[in-house]
Amino acid sequence: MKVDSINREELYLQTWRYILLVKVWFELDSLINKLQIYDLYEFNNDIKSIRNFLTKQGEVENDFGVNLSGLFRIFSKISVSFAGVGGTAEFSQTKSENDLNLMDALIKFEARLIKILRLLNKTKIVILIDKVDEVWDDTEESKLMISGLLRATHFLNESLPMTKIMVFLRSDIFDTLRFHDIDKLNSLAERLTWSEADLKQLIENRLRISANLNFNRGSQEIWSQVFDKKVRSQDSFKYILSRTLRRPRETIQFCNKALRIAQDAQHQVITEDDILSAEIQYSVEKLRDLSSEFLVQYPYLDGLYGLFQGFKLSFTRNEFEIRYQEAKDRLERLYPKLQFLNIDGVLQTLYGIGFLGAEIDSAYVFFYNMPNLTLPQQEKYVVHPAFHAALGIQQRVVALDDFQKVTITADFDRKNIAGLINVGNIRQVAFGDDLIRFSDLKKVDGSRYNPGIKELLEQLKAAIESEPNLNDQNKAKALKLVEKLAVAGKAPQEEAMKENADTAVLALKGMISGLSDAAKLAEAGKTLLPMIAHVFGL
DSSP states (O other), rough: OGGGGGGGGHHEEEEEEEHHHHHHHHHHHHHHSSSSSGGGGGHHHHHHHHHHHHHTTTOOOTTTTSSSGGGGSSOOOEEEETTEEEEEEEEOOOOOHHHTTTTHHHHHHHHHHHHHHHHHHOOOEEEOOOOGGGOOOHHHHHHHHHHHHHHHHHHHHHTTEEEEEEEEHHHHEEEEEEETTHHHHHHHHHOOOHHHHHHHHHHHHHHHHHHBBBBBBBBHHHHHBBOOSTTTTEHHHHHHTTTTTHHHHHHHHHHHHHHHHHTTTTOBBBOOOHHHHHHHHHHHHHHHHHHHTTTOOTTTHHHHHGGGTTSSSEEEEEHHHHHHHHHHHHHHOGGGGGGOOOOHHHHHHHHHSSSSEEEEEEEEEEETOOOTTTGGGEEEEEEEEHHHHHHTTOOOOOOOOOOOOOOOOBBBGGGGGOOTTTTOOOOOOOOOOOOOOOGGGOOTSSSSOOOOHHHHHHHHHHHHHTTTSSSSHHHHHHHHHOOOOOOHTTSSHHHHHHHHHHHHHHHHHHHHHHOOOOSHHHHHHHHHHHHHHHHTOO
């Protein structure tokens, strides 16, 4: 097979075939030295031939994934930076004998590898490829690269014994791919969905491993030993889960933030207040994460989020359209892609990414409940609870409760609570008064306090306490944010303190934006928050 006769789609397939074969070989080569494989001497020539071939291609185990050489050198320029594979190679379609024989060499390499793999009676090589979305840019080259990876994975899973290669890919990216044998891959693809049982078991398993727990108590008991049972009268796990898009990373992210806050406060368990404080940080980060996740497909998300600042919990299409039309010209100047979307298109996009949901028969439905729902056909919409704190949406909503029950057993030692992902122990000290005294703040230059930040926070605190349009629940939340700014004010030049201050200021802006312009807190916020941000260099 001559290289210069291969089309671009085939080039990407064969490139990935080579890359994955080399990866499988390195895994197998390490096993050869560890396992006692009988009759291996019969394949000494094959082993030697493979090693010589890869040496000539410049592949060594320490460099593989950094320098993709050999066959990759002759393919069109592509960048690969995920799953331990990275680098750039340039295509130069020469007609040298070496280039023309590369495909033959690849076929022989694979054939020798198959013979040696058959010696693995019980041990199986498994290769997992993740973070494909990090190189996704919605171009034809990107689609060819990813489709080539999927096709090569399928090809090798069928041909290589004792080997399994799995690719993890976002469903929205997979759905954009088009190539001639995609129907075959569709039948092999498994779309992952996570129930409450799945996600709770994930957290429980991390606790068991990190805290070395035994298996003879129920999961609810384990959870209640680490977390307060209730948050705002709701089961604490359900509360946390309702603030996620039902994905593991978000559940872990929320739990870890609550854990760190509990550690900093020297709490024995993760309290309701720890969870509520974590929610504010988490909400701001999730809004940013969602924009980053879909930046290529929907670069205008940041602009659309502003339409929901301080908006109602539940709203109709007409109510949203009024807001959208007011900002339409400005948004389309900033984000030209919006010119091609009507109101229905905007709503459906926001539903598909998980930002919006529908109110149906007094229940709130999001894309993970009903992926094929057409949002514009529904009467009322809601913003997902994950983003309420960041946007200053005053009321709370609980996601559609389709949770399943799960029973997990373990023997829990309260004194052996460890971090959910190895971030340390919750310190065992008595609970105390965590109120921050403004006199404890320090100046930027290290002296006892900074009169500027002290006075600003005192003014903000007084404005919050006296604001009649802010209910008690939101006053308490706003005052906690002021406390966080007070803590950060002890060391305003430290990066960690700056980050905490930034999160608190953004959350306060979101809450205040829900008030009328005539409200005293709204007026105070417009003056005080920029000045507070300036103290931290924000």
